[in-house]
Amino acid sequence: MEIPYKIYLEESELPKQWYNVRADMKNKPAPLLNPETHQPATLDELSAVFCRELARQEFNENDAYIDIPDEILSFYKMYRPAPLVRAYCLEKALATPAKIYYKFEGNNTSGSHKLNSAIAQAYYAKKQGLKGVTTETGAGQWGTALSMACAYFGLDCKVYMVKVSYEQKPFRREVMRTYGANVTPSPSDTTEVGRKILAEFPGTNGSLGCAISEAVETALHTEGYRYVLGSVLNQVLLHQSVIGLESMAACDKYGIKPDVIIGCAGGGSNLGGLISPFMGRKLRGEADYQFIAVEPKSCPSLTRGKYAYDFCDTGKVCPLQKMYTLGSGFMPSPNHAGGLRYHGMSGIVSQLYADGLMEARSVEQTAVFEAAQQFARIEGILPAPESSHAIRVAVDEALKCKETGEEKTILFGLTGTGYFDMVAYQKFNDGQMSDYIPTDAEIAKSLADLPQV
Amino acid sequence: MEIPYKIYLEESELPKQWYNVRADMKNKPAPLLNPETHQPATLDELSAVFCRELARQEFNENDAYIDIPDEILSFYKMYRPAPLVRAYCLEKALATPAKIYYKFEGNNTSGSHKLNSAIAQAYYAKKQGLKGVTTETGAGQWGTALSMACAYFGLDCKVYMVKVSYEQKPFRREVMRTYGANVTPSPSDTTEVGRKILAEFPGTNGSLGCAISEAVETALHTEGYRYVLGSVLNQVLLHQSVIGLESMAACDKYGIKPDVIIGCAGGGSNLGGLISPFMGRKLRGEADYQFIAVEPKSCPSLTRGKYAYDFCDTGKVCPLQKMYTLGSGFMPSPNHAGGLRYHGMSGIVSQLYADGLMEARSVEQTAVFEAAQQFARIEGILPAPESSHAIRVAVDEALKCKETGEEKTILFGLTGTGYFDMVAYQKFNDGQMSDYIPTDAEIAKSLADLPQV
Numbered sequence: 001m002e003i004p005y006k007i008y009l010e011e012s013e014l015p016k017q018w019y020n021v022r023a024d025m026k027n028k029p030a031p032l033l034n035p036e037t038h039q040p041a042t043l044d045e046l047s048a049v050f051c052r053e054l055a056r057q058e059f060n061e062n063d064a065y066i067d068i069p070d071e072i073l074s075f076y077k078m079y080r081p082a083p084l085v086r087a088y089c090l091e092k093a094l095a096t097p098a099k100i101y102y103k104f105e106g107n108n109t110s111g112s113h114k115l116n117s118a119i120a121q122a123y124y125a126k127k128q129g130l131k132g133v134t135t136e137t138g139a140g141q142w143g144t145a146l147s148m149a150c151a152y153f154g155l156d157c158k159v160y161m162v163k164v165s166y167e168q169k170p171f172r173r174e175v176m177r178t179y180g181a182n183v184t185p186s187p188s189d190t191t192e193v194g195r196k197i198l199a200e201f202p203g204t205n206g207s208l209g210c211a212i213s214e215a216v217e218t219a220l221h222t223e224g225y226r227y228v229l230g231s232v233l234n235q236v237l238l239h240q241s242v243i244g245l246e247s248m249a250a251c252d253k254y255g256i257k258p259d260v261i262i263g264c265a266g267g268g269s270n271l272g273g274l275i276s277p278f279m280g281r282k283l284r285g286e287a288d289y290q291f292i293a294v295e296p297k298s299c300p301s302l303t304r305g306k307y308a309y310d311f312c313d314t315g316k317v318c319p320l321q322k323m324y325t326l327g328s329g330f331m332p333s334p335n336h337a338g339g340l341r342y343h344g345m346s347g348i349v350s351q352l353y354a355d356g357l358m359e360a361r362s363v364e365q366t367a368v369f370e371a372a373q374q375f376a377r378i379e380g381i382l383p384a385p386e387s388s389h390a391i392r393v394a395v396d397e398a399l400k401c402k403e404t405g406e407e408k409t410i411l412f413g414l415t416g417t418g419y420f421d422m423v424a425y426q427k428f429n430d431g432q433m434s435d436y437i438p439t440d441a442e443i444a445k446s447l448a449d450l451p452q453v
Numbered sequence: 454m455e456i457p458y459k460i461y462l463e464e465s466e467l468p469k470q471w472y473n474v475r476a477d478m479k480n481k482p483a484p485l486l487n488p489e490t491h492q493p494a495t496l497d498e499l500s501a502v503f504c505r506e507l508a509r510q511e512f513n514e515n516d517a518y519i520d521i522p523d524e525i526l527s528f529y530k531m532y533r534p535a536p537l538v539r540a541y542c543l544e545k546a547l548a549t550p551a552k553i554y555y556k557f558e559g560n561n562t563s564g565s566h567k568l569n570s571a572i573a574q575a576y577y578a579k580k581q582g583l584k585g586v587t588t589e590t591g592a593g594q595w596g597t598a599l600s601m602a603c604a605y606f607g608l609d610c611k612v613y614m615v616k617v618s619y620e621q622k623p624f625r626r627e628v629m630r631t632y633g634a635n636v637t638p639s640p641s642d643t644t645e646v647g648r649k650i651l652a653e654f655p656g657t658n659g660s661l662g663c664a665i666s667e668a669v670e671t672a673l674h675t676e677g678y679r680y681v682l683g684s685v686l687n688q689v690l691l692h693q694s695v696i697g698l699e700s701m702a703a704c705d706k707y708g709i710k711p712d713v714i715i716g717c718a719g720g721g722s723n724l725g726g727l728i729s730p731f732m733g734r735k736l737r738g739e740a741d742y743q744f745i746a747v748e749p750k751s752c753p754s755l756t757r758g759k760y761a762y763d764f765c766d767t768g769k770v771c772p773l774q775k776m777y778t779l780g781s782g783f784m785p786s787p788n789h790a791g792g793l794r795y796h797g798m799s800g801i802v803s804q805l806y807a808d809g810l811m812e813a814r815s816v817e818q819t820a821v822f823e824a825a826q827q828f829a830r831i832e833g834i835l836p837a838p839e840s841s842h843a844i845r846v847a848v849d850e851a852l853k854c855k856e857t858g859e860e861k862t863i864l865f866g867l868t869g870t871g872y873f874d875m876v877a878y879q880k881f882n883d884g885q886m887s888d889y890i891p892t893d894a895e896i897a898k899s900l901a902d903l904p905q906v
Binding site: 004006008011074075078079088089107108109111148151152170171174175177178180377378379381382420422423425426429 | 457458459461463464527528530531532541542560561562564601604605623624627628630631632633826829830831832833834835870872873875876878879882
């Protein structure tokens with residue numbers, strides 16, 4: 001069958017349930033721990049921070065499929081299905097025998113896949129009768145997505161934006177404001193934890209870890225608010241499974257059998273969402289795939305971190321999670337892929353990686369932007385720096401096929417567009433972009449601070 | 454039949470020919486005139502400025518359908534079909550009995566419909582063996598589109614960008630550079646006409662008219678280069694007919710019969726492209742539609758201009774065209790809808806308007822941004838300011854239906870996204886946006902300078 005350039009599922013073919021990969025995992029992700037008692041966190045404890053239904057989803061490791069509420073399905077229809085694209089032009093330009101596909105999640109105003117979970121979390125917050133939510137944002141994609149979702153349901157939205165991104169992406173702030181959100185650069189003096197971090201590290205560029213602490217503190221101290229998070233959590237990977245489910249449906253419809261599935265990995269939301277249903281097949285012994293997580297060399301949690309319980313945030317107010325981590329005190333360099341500047345990794349992805357079910361690679365920023373520019377010129381989409389990590393490895397794999405003559409089928413997640421990343425592109429265009437790789441001593445130092453569990 | 458939120462045609466249903474509305478017009482657009490002799494321009498004269506095949510298309514008023522070359526069809530498949538979207542959420546929010554559809558052309562990196570003609574013009578330039586092309590850009594969408602098209606075919610691309618947009622949209626420049634283009638703010642000192650305009654109007658914000666003159670001058674004085682234009686010309690409306698053809702195919706497939714068809718109008722490329730095939734049916738007596746062109750009150754060529762021969766550019770080097778014009782010396786205020794800051798209007802659209810086959814309305818900028826914000830929050834797409842002119846009138850029409858109870862079907866063109874227009878959105882968010890309406894005396898003054906033909 002001839003494969004079209006872009007596969008759009010029919011509305012009737014869209015997933016009506018999310019897939020929960022934990023149901024098929026033999027080794028489940030370790031439970032979250034109360035940061036003070038080091039005992040497994042309870043539903044009531046989590047519900048003080050998160051919406052109750054989302055806390056339930058966080059604990060649910062048995063139901064393989066969870067119905068997507070109608071209100072969310074309606075919203076999904078405004079920007080989904082995301083196309084599964086055959087990269088015919090890229091294949092030709094690389095002269096590779098490999099077949100390259102990408103699932104493109106950038107065709108919405110948030111510019112990324114983040115909207116898939118934002119709308120779900122806003123829905124459950126509204127259903128619980130909350131006034132609003134607080135959150136953090138790195139690259140600004142999650143904050144934009146949540147602003148859009150909150151505008152849709154009439155919720156207030158308070159966003160703490162990692163300072164380096166806030167400064168590099170002033171227009172992101174305006175998009176969020178256009179959707180009615182309040183945006184504060186983090187660390188800020190609006191929270192206790194922010195003031196503490198500012199005192200300890202004056203001039204810090206901020207990190208997702210700091211911003212999370214500030215958003216959690218604000219939610220805990222504001223009546224009618226809860227905290228929502230755009231990555232890392234089990235619930236987020238559950239919502240993001242819509243990416244993988246659509247991809248799998250499109251592949252099955254056209255008889256496409258991916259050999260390699262590649263995603264960029266920051267907190268793990270896009271990667272986990274993309275691979276989950278395929279991983280389910282692998283776990284159930286129905287098919288086999290090579291999965292590759294791609295992270296920046298400047299923030300290499302899977303490839304150089306430790307699998308251990310750690311704080312999810314710099315301020316140490318969140319539950320402890322067992323994950324690959326560089327230590328909650330790790331301060332990544334001002335790498336431009338703001339969405340990948342997180343010290344830890346989703347518990348689900350961490351467990352799958354620990355069990356040898358997937359691989360991980362780290363790549364340098366300049367090599368990533370070379371791939372980004374090449375991709376933009378050939379495939380016509382200007383990719384986000386985060387997404388370009390996956391492009392880099394997809395291109396590398398396709399070039400390997402060129403050497404070996406293998407006709408592998410490569411599928412990667414193109415999570416978003418780079419329209420708000422032009423400061424980074426400008427640095428690259430001007431030859432001013434540098435790489436940064438943390439030393440062993442730096443990583444050892446931040447890992448020395450892991451909690452004793 | 455239930456109408457999906459988004460209608461995507463199958464690849465096999467995409468148009469393989471452009472539609473040339475001139476073939477069905479009883480009164481053809483008046484011929485272009487040589488600016489010195491005032492005699493009809495010849496193919497050879499036009500071919501000194503434009504690629505030869507494009508000059509031929511400019512003259513072709515008899516062939517209703519023109520084959521789209523395979524290379525262009527392949528490129529179209531990378532970002533087309535554009536979806537025809539049913540605005541269910543907007544209808545609900547407005548509580549209108551009207552049915553609202555929009556053809557969304559923003560899902561590509563140029564951010565607009567401009568790519569439809571850019572790729573065609575770059576193709577013909579490449580086929581003619583040229584080294585490169587020159588052009589102007591207002592909002593930056595056309596320049597971005599042409600940069601993408603030139604990168605695809607390996608052509609050099611020199612862009613003169615209207616100064617006010619160059620300053621308000623620094624990131625647009627970086628997108629163009631990422632695609633390998635050279636970008637110069639206009640008026641500039643790189644051309645004779647630019648130096649003359651700078652001397653006469655120091656501190657000018659620039660206009661499309663100036664930028665066109667500079668680009669034409671550069672093309673005429675550089676071996677192996679031709680000039681390309683993103684709007685106004687017959688050839689551009691021909692290429693843009695792909696918008697209308699896809700829209701009509703989608704409407705026909707689902708039994709949708711638009712009563713009102715609305716498009717924003719700067720030079721007329723999107724409007725002409727969207728309405729052409731529908732206008733063809735009207736001209737052939739097969740159906741009837743109400744067509745509405747929407748222009749900014751700050752640059753009201755259809756609603757306050759004169760239908761007369763005029764220069765297409767401020768420097769008076771281009772052929773004369775009969776069109777609705779405010780005079781080639783008209784300097785629009787720094788309105789943020791950069792793409793609508795042109796003193797004239799497409800010859801085809803002008804003739805259709807003169808013949809009473811369509812209507813025109815002008816709207817104020819603040820009212821446009823109110824509609825833009827409302828649309829962004831409800832439909833989830835952050836629209837370009839240009840496109841938001843059409844949204845404004847579509848919403849107005851839907852609200853009229855609410856009063857009268859009429860169940861009209863409204864179709865409008867959503868030409869692009871506003872991701873690079875956040876300076877304008879910021880002004881609106883801060884309550885700092887103002888309106889500007891030229892006085893009768895201002896318009897009379899620039900009209901006094903019309904050529905005597």
